Amino acid sequence: MDSSRDNLFTRFTTFWWALFVFVGFGVLLAVIWLFNNSEPKNLEDVVAEARYKNKEDVLKAQAAALPQETIDKAISTVATQLAASKPAAVSTDAQIVPGSARAKAKEAGGSVDPTAINKAAAESTDPVDPAVVEKGKASYLLCGACHGQNGEGVPMAGPPLAGSEWVTGPVSNLVIIGFRGLTGPITVAGKEHTEFVAGMAPMAAAMTDEDFAAVLTYIRNSFGNKASQVKPEWVKAFRGEIGKPQLPTSELIKPEAK
Ligand code: HEC
Numbered sequence: 097m098d099s100s101r102d103n104l105f106t107r108f109t110t111f112w113w114a115l116f117v118f119v120g121f122g123v124l125l126a127v128i129w130l131f132n133n134s135e136p137k138n139l140e141d142v143v144a145e146a147r148y149k150n151k152e153d154v155l156k157a158q159a160a161a162l163p164q165e166t167i168d169k170a171i172s173t174v175a176t177q178l179a180a181s182k183p184a185a186v187s188t189d190a191q192i193v194p195g196s197a198r199a200k201a202k203e204a205g206g207s208v209d210p211t212a213i214n215k216a217a218a219e220s221t222d223p224v225d226p227a228v229v230e231k232g233k234a235s236y237l238l239c240g241a242c243h244g245q246n247g248e249g250v251p252m253a254g255p256p257l258a259g260s261e262w263v264t265g266p267v268s269n270l271v272i273i274g275f276r277g278l279t280g281p282i283t284v285a286g287k288e289h290t291e292f293v294a295g296m297a298p299m300a301a302a303m304t305d306e307d308f309a310a311v312l313t314y315i316r317n318s319f320g321n322k323a324s325q326v327k328p329e330w331v332k333a334f335r336g337e338i339g340k341p342q343l344p345t346s347e348l349i350k351p352e353a354k
Contacts, residue, residue, distance in 0.1 A: 171241055171250075172250050172251070172252075172253060174241055175241040175242045175250050175253035175254065176252050176253050178241065178242065178253070178297070179242060179252065179253045179254065179292065179294055179296075179297075180294050191339075192339055208333045208334065208336075210266065210267075210268030210334075210349065213267055213268055213330045213333060214266040214267055214268050214349065216330075217266070217267040217323075217324045217326065217330065218266075218324070220324035220325070222324070222325065224313060224317050224324070224325045225313075225325065228309075228310050228313050228314075228325060229310075229313055229314050229317055229318070231306075231307070231310040231314075232307075232309075232310035232311040232312070232313050232314025232315070233314050233318070235303065235307050235308075235310065235311045235314075236311050236314050236315065238299065239254075239257075239299065239311065239315070241253070242254030242296070243255070243256065243257045244256065244257075244258075246258065246319055247260075247315065247318060247319030247321075248319075249284075252291060252292075253292075254292070254296065255282060255284040255287075255289045255292070256284055256285060257315050257319060257321070258285075258319030258320055258321065259284075259285040259319070259320060259321070260284045260285055260321070261284070261285065261351040262282075262284065262348065262351060263315050263316055263321050263323070264316055264321050264322065264323040264351070265349070265350075265351025265352070266349045266351060267312070267324075267326055267330055268330075268334065268349060269348045269349055269351075270312050270315075270316075270326070271300075271308070271312070271326075271330065271331050271333075271334045271337075272334055272337050272343055273296065273343060273348075274298070274299055274300030274301075274303075274308055274311075274312075275298055275300055275301055275334060275335070275337040275338045275340075276298050276337050276338070276340050276341065276342055276343045277295055277296045277297045277298040277299070277342040277343065278295050278296045278342060278343050278345060278348075279294075279295030279296075279342040279343070279344055279345065280295065280344045280345035280346060281345065282345045295342050296342075297342075298338070298342075301338045301339075304328075305328035305329070305331045305332045306328045308328075308331050309325075309326045309327060309328040309330070309331045312326040312331075313325040313326045
């Protein structure tokens with residue numbers, strides 16, 4: 097700069113210009129920020145909002161305490177639909193995808209001769225562990241949709257488990273019913289059932305050995321039934337049944353007449 101123009105006055109003005117430009121940019125940035133600060137509304141946000149709203153409505157409806165008949169009706173509707181739905185049938189080993197959950201389940205245990213297991217269960221004198229029964233009760237909610245929460249059966253959805261000779265009979269039947277489902281007319285506690293056209297779908301293939309054993313222990317020791325507990329290793333022994341077609345009732349091992 098020309099030294100003759102370098103005086104206090106120019107320095108002072110330059111300072112104010114600089115400050116002015118600096119603050120000016122600051123204000124500009126603040127304005128830009130304000131304009132861009134509104135909530136972004138992308139598809140996910142809109143969907144999330146709708147879901148929160150739905151959840152709120154559901155919670156409100158639940159809080160309004162539904163009458164028991166409404167609940168019972170809803171349960172039997174769900175059960176009827178479940179009963180009518182066709183299970184995905186994997187009928188040959190060649191159809192099992194290598195590395196799939198189903199293939200792993202199969203590797204975990206092969207099919208075995210049920211005689212030894214059924215004998216061990218029938219002769220077992222081990223006391224039934226109440227903690228296992230309690231655990232089984234929680235998973236039974238699923239079965240209860242079709243068999244009734246008190247094992248009383250649900251019209252058009254599932255036969256009773258209360259007083260069923262199948263439930264207190266050979267353990268292998270129960271494990272295989274869970275892994276393959278069941279089809280065909282069946283007599284339970286003296287009453288013949290032919291109304292379950294779709295039969296029962298495999299319901300336990302995804303359960304752990306412990307959980308499924310606990311459910312079976314629960315049904316064998318509830319609703320007035322009394323039988324041995326079911327050990328997780330007995331469940332595991334039949335994992336090779338997973339993926340076979342629905343078990344025809346004619347292939348069940350007959351329980352001893354009571
Ligand atoms: C979607 C409905 C449905 C669900 C859920 C269901 N079942 Fe079944 N179950 C049936 C039907 C239907 C039959 C009769 C099948 C036939 O013979 O055609 C049956 C039969 C049975 C039988 C033999 C008959 C009897 O009444 O003793 C047993 C035992 C059984 N189920 C146990 C279970 C267990 C344990 C669960 C839960 C892991 C379960 N079921 C879940 C529908 C269901």
